[in-house]
Amino acid sequence: MKSTEENSLMLRLNQPEQQRQAFEELVNLYGPQLYRQIRRMVYDHDDTNDILQNTFIKAWNNLDTFRGDARLSSWLYRIATNETLNFLQRRKDITPLEDAPSALAAQLTADEYFDGDETELLLQQAIASLPEKQRLVFQLKYYEEMKYEDMSQVLDTSVGALKASYHHAVRKICDFFNSRD
Amino acid sequence: MKEEDFIRNKCGTGNPFKVPEGYFEQFTAQLMSQLPEKDARPAPAIPLRRTRYWRMARYAAAAAICSMAFLGTYYLRIAHSAHESHTAYQATDATSEKVYMDDMLDFAMVSNHEIALYLTDAY
Numbered sequence: 001m002k003s004t005e006e007n008s009l010m011l012r013l014n015q016p017e018q019q020r021q022a023f024e025e026l027v028n029l030y031g032p033q034l035y036r037q038i039r040r041m042v043y044d045h046d047d048t049n050d051i052l053q054n055t056f057i058k059a060w061n062n063l064d065t066f067r068g069d070a071r072l073s074s075w076l077y078r079i080a081t082n083e084t085l086n087f088l089q090r091r092k093d094i095t096p097l098e099d100a101p102s103a104l105a106a107q108l109t110a111d112e113y114f115d116g117d118e119t120e121l122l123l124q125q126a127i128a129s130l131p132e133k134q135r136l137v138f139q140l141k142y143y144e145e146m147k148y149e150d151m152s153q154v155l156d157t158s159v160g161a162l163k164a165s166y167h168h169a170v171r172k173i174c175d176f177f178n179s180r181d
Numbered sequence: 182m183k184e185e186d187f188i189r190n191k192c193g194t195g196n197p198f199k200v201p202e203g204y205f206e207q208f209t210a211q212l213m214s215q216l217p218e219k220d221a222r223p224a225p226a227i228p229l230r231r232t233r234y235w236r237m238a239r240y241a242a243a244a245a246i247c248s249m250a251f252l253g254t255y256y257l258r259i260a261h262s263a264h265e266s267h268t269a270y271q272a273t274d275a276t277s278e279k280v281y282m283d284d285m286l287d288f289a290m291v292s293n294h295e296i297a298l299y300l301t302d303a304y
Contacts, residue, residue, distance in 0.1 A: 016219065023216070027209045035205075039198045053212060060216050116197030123192045142185075143194055167182075174184045177191065 006072050013063060023063070027056055030073060033144065034080045040127075040139045041084045042091075043104065045113050051087055055080040074153040077146075081136060081154055088132060104128045126176035130169050137162055138169040 009029075012022035034055060039048040058079050066075055105125055108114045116124065127135055136155065140146040141162075148159045155162065 019219065020213070020216075024209060024213055027212060028205070031205055031208060035200070036196060036198065043198075045198075045200065049208070052208070053215075056212055057216065113199045113201070114197055115199050119192055120195075120197045123188070124197070142188070143196070170182060170184045170188065174187055177187075 010068060010072060019063070023060060026059075026072070026076075030076050031056075034076060037077065037139060037144065038080055038084050040143065041132075041135065042087060043107060043111070043124075045111075047087065051080070051083045055083050058083070070153045071150065074150050077140075077154040078156075085132065122177065122180060123173070126173040127169075129176060130172060133157075134165050134169040134172075137165040138173070141166050 009022055009026060012018040013026070015022075031052065035048060035052050038051050038055075039045070042048055042051065055076065059076060062079075066072075070078075102125075105121060108116070108121060108124060127138060130138065133155070137151065140151050140154070141148075146154070148162050151157075151162050152159050157165075
């Protein structure tokens, strides 16, 4: 999104009479990409729906605190990422996964909303085997093509650390494929 | 990056995760109906600085009361024990002097008879 369009949306979000409609536009604009990002982390559609809903409710409740230092999209990604990590932590506490890739393969095969071939399934298994932070970095860079500078604001991590994290993630995924060939 | 190209060539960057038909339209409508009105927000929370001040003041008052109670008890105990030891010293003063004299005479190996003679100038 161009910064001028984002600025225009921000201006309307700050005006009480236009705030609600502007927020609806915000949900329509960023909903699908935030959904993709959350879904790639938690995999299940219903869980993704809950997290996405919480993300936008938090954004609405904290709209007054957003000062515009960061981009609006970065702010939303940051809320969504925190919500997702909290969810994953809670889920890990309840049902720790001993073998994440195998469990994920079974889950995705049974998921009616997963439409990937065998190679895609392997890629998802490879991504699932990564540490959470590396998974996040990989998804944001590989799929969303987010710039490291923006990612730095979302994940509150230095650009150098993000680059290293992405490099490690890519290498591990390659190793995962090589071990299966 | 060579390894990144390997993944791109093998898997692409497509999105295998689908959503139910009309999901995003329904999501927006449902979400917007759930959002509270900005005016109907709950009462503003007490500012952090104010709550922190009152909490600190309460802790300080509790600490002061505890300190005063402790110091008061401590001084009372000291004063009481000083008084008791003084009285006990007075009571035992005469007795201890007698014991001291007896011990001294025993170690000097002087008999009572010799002492009597000495005291009556008959020695």
